[in-house]
Amino acid sequence: MSSELKKRIVSAIVLAVGSLWATWMGGLAFDILSAVIMISIYYEWSTMTGLSARHYPSYAFGWFAIALLSLNLIVGDPALGVPLLAGLTMTALILLYLRDCSGWFPGGIFYAGLSGISLAAIRGSDATGFVAMIYVFAIVWATDILAFFVGRAIGGKKLAPRISPGKTWSGAIGGTVSGVIAGGAVSFSFFPQLSFRTLGLALLLSIASQIGDLFESFIKRRFGVKDSSHLIPGHGGVMDRVDGLVFAGFTAFLLAVIHAAWSDAGGTSVAAFVFGL
Template sequence: MSRELRLRIISAIVLAAVVLTATWMGGMAFQIVAAIIGLLVYYEWSTMTRLAETHPKGNAFAWAIIVLIAADLVFGDSDMSVPLLCGGALTAVLFTAIGRGSWWLPGGIVYAGLSAISLAAIRGDNQAGLVAMLFIFAVVWATDILAYFVGRAIGGPKLAPRISPGKTWSGAIGGTVSAVIAGLALSMAVFSDLSIWTAFIALILSVSSQTGDLFESFIKRRFGVKDSSHLIPGHGGVMDRVDGLVFACFAAFLLTLAHAASTSHLDASVAAYLFGL
């Protein structure tokens, strides 16, 4: 076994242990993990897009917003996180619109801030949040693993050759089908129930996960970088590892907000929405 492969395996085991332990514990433990992910994601985003060099004042403002969101998730009651995200993103849009910033600036605030907020909101501090988070993990991991193996086994037309030449339609479809099966299997194990709603949500989250993967590939190709950073030995950066996960969490969180607003059930949880409870 090569030194690089050994390092990659050790890093993967450590990361999995930390994330799964925090997921199991929930509450502040997971909120800290979510906050750290948000901070590291913005660090990588601003580094890749060179915001620190090209727009130092705007980048400093964005850092302040992301730090405040992270602090609210860990030390506050999380009620200010979404207003901070919306206010910061809107200010960055206005800042950019008058020619003093880059559109990558509000994009980074939304991407990093929503990463932390959606992860923390989904897990929460109860058993339902644990099941919801495990459901998303199962869907995203099944998508990633089967998309890779099915794509290599079948091949065929490329999914987005200009963005990610290695991805195929066969892999995307295989990953989505396996994600639906994984989601239904977890639902059956926990609730002893199979439903069309669960299958539909698993499909949406799988497509969202693959979209997130393609989105990060687009950014890296746009700025000519191989990895989002070198923070994780043998794996590259945090964004390289969570790109699909955070987009799936975005979808779950935003769909829940839309559902809550349309039904006036403003206290609806992500877990309740995911499983149609």
């Protein structure tokens, strides 16, 4: 076994055990994990897009924004997360207009900030939040793994050749089917009935996770980098590992917010929305 493969295996085990432990514990442990993901994503986004090398005042504001969002996530009020993110993103857009800096600057704040906020909101603080997070993990992991193997086994027409030449329509369909099955299996393991709502959401999250993968591939191709960073030995960067997860998290979180506003159910958690509780 090569030393590179050993590094990949050890890193994968550490990441999986740490993530699942934080998910099981919930509360502060998962909020810290979400904040670490947020900070890592902004660091990698800034590095890939060159924000650190130009327009220093805007770059400094970006880190101030991420630090503020992280602190609110860990010791603040979760209800303030979205309004705070919206205000910081709008401020970044104003700075973009006034200083003519890179458009990737406000995008990085929004993308990284929403990543942490969404994941923390899905996990929440109760047992249902644990199930919801495992449900999202299962969909994303099943989609990613089966898309790879089905795509290699069947091949066929490319999904997005200009962005990610290795991905095929057969892999995307295979990944989506497996994601729905995995999400349904998790739901049925914890709840007596399997609803069309849960299966339909699994379908949307599986598709969203693949869009997230393509989105990160687009950024890397746009800036000519192979990995988002070298933070994870043998695996590249955090964005390389969570691109599908954060897009699936975005989708579940935003749909829950829209549903709460539409039905006037302001106190409904993301987990309750996922399982129709």
